[in-house]
Amino acid sequence: MSWLTFFITSHGTSHGVSVSEILAVRELDVDCGTKDDGRWQKMPQKSTEAYPYAFTVSYVERAWQHRWRCSDVTFHCLEGALCQQWVQTIREQLTALTSRPKHLLVYINPYGGKQQGERIYEQKVAPLFTLASISTHVIVTEHANHARDHLRTEAELKKYDGVVCVGGDGMFSEMVHGLVSRTQRDNGVDQNSPEEKLVPCTLRIGIIPAGSTDCICYATVGINDPVTSALHIIVGDAQPMDVCSVHHNNTFLRYSVSLLGYGFYGDMLADSERKRWMGPARYDFSGFKTFLTHHYYEGTVSFLPATDILGTPRDKTRCRAGYVLLYKCNLSNNIHNQLCSLVLYPHVWGWRVIRGKFLAINAASMSCACPRSPKGLSPAAHLADGTTDLILVRKCSRFNFLRHLLRHTSKYDQFDMTFVEVHRVRRFRFTPRYCQSDSELDLRENGKRLFSQICRDHPACSCSPAYSSWNCDGEILPHAAIEVGCFYNLIGVHLW
């Protein structure tokens, strides 16, 4: 039984509901009305008389612009036994849907975005989980990395079917770090080796948007809406996702799932962290300021291009889960095998090296679509193909850079500009020009010192500091010289 089409509803019309989109079913006491949301509702008199038994099905209704809503439909019938049989059968069908979670571990960041995480969860999400009979253990974080450390060491993961975070990309990143690190530790994998093959996580991660950018939610679900995300979680909608590992000198730094940005996005983030009190608007303020500063950075980017069978960053296709199935990024085993062999034998494809002065170096493992840019930094990037789109924006005039930025918000191609290039890569490295030594450690200290040194040595220079910072999913990395590898399907980061 994949569809439920039943006699007549309270309005006397027939109604079809896909079982996979049913959230809950409950019997009604028609004589007395129904206890729905705590309110008593009187059934229409005509239906009550003709069909004294009824049950209500709560299901997912697709609303406008990727939004999902919970709707109710009440089915009436003549015999009580038949009514009970329907309810029981539907419950059995729901229990048989193994992809659905029954027990969830929820972390709420009360500090992210507009600091509404707890309210969003209590008012919009918790009632839906209760309706769908999902039990939850809720932890409101008390400090940064609370969730990451709890997941990595203490959490009794066997008790849960998945973890959910209520927050932004930074909170999601904490989940990824906690789960991936724990999985590697449990399997004896050394995260410090960039060549080491990582073991995929078995628990899914869900995200309820309550942060500032929420691009991971937007790029997967198509909209930042807590109710939509909660419904995706309940029906067990899933999407694997690429994860990039970032190393410095064979030392593991962080994982990234959305944006790794040096130059513009790094400087913007560093500035915006001091303005957290402004909420999500801090990014616009710091973005404007960084745009005016117009710093460029010299360095060398080397990368291992991905094969063109996966498409190119200039494709017109879009990869988004929660869309129609066709658009789901689900590469065949064949392609997956090729990806694995490429990772094992990188020399077959050869590295390319590009030196230059860059306003921005961005690696987008997914489109990075968000409300500010609904098509994202790299609109054709795939969610789970083992590649990241490396975007190099060379030094250009402010006017041209503004044109490039503005194109993220319009239908025009942001890559179709002489100073921009984009490559789909499997691995890349970046070395800043003024990289003093392998032991270059404190960026801020070295950056300041080098800045004054460079300006003394080159009085005609435009006074750009030697180093920017890497923005890694909204967190600042402590090193400028990094090596990045993209892993296919490492986390079952799912729509939930």
Ligand SMILES: CCCCCCCCCCCCC/C=C/[C@@H](O)[C@H](COP(=O)(O)O)NC(=O)CCCCCCCCCCCCCCC
């Ligand atoms: C002139 C308008 C230009 C608009 C350009 C928009 C490009 C937007 C690309 C956004 C990519 C987002 C990638 C996501 C990164 C997140 O992981 C990460 C963490 O998220 P969280 O806070 O939820 O934890 N977020 C971020 O790093 C923030 C990215 C926000 C980018 C906003 C940039 C605004 C730039 C405004 C420039 C204004 C120039 C105006 C000149 C007159």
Ligand SMILES: Nc1ncnc2c1ncn2[C@@H]1O[C@H](COP(=O)(O)OP(=O)(O)O)[C@@H](O)[C@H]1O
């Ligand atoms: N209770 C807390 N107090 C302070 N910081 C926290 C807390 N919980 C999580 N964080 C940190 O807050 C930062 C931002 O979280 P995030 O949810 O991404 O919000 P935003 O999108 O506004 O940046 C992350 O670096 C996360 O580690």
Ligand SMILES: [Ca+2]
């Ligand atoms: Ca990708």
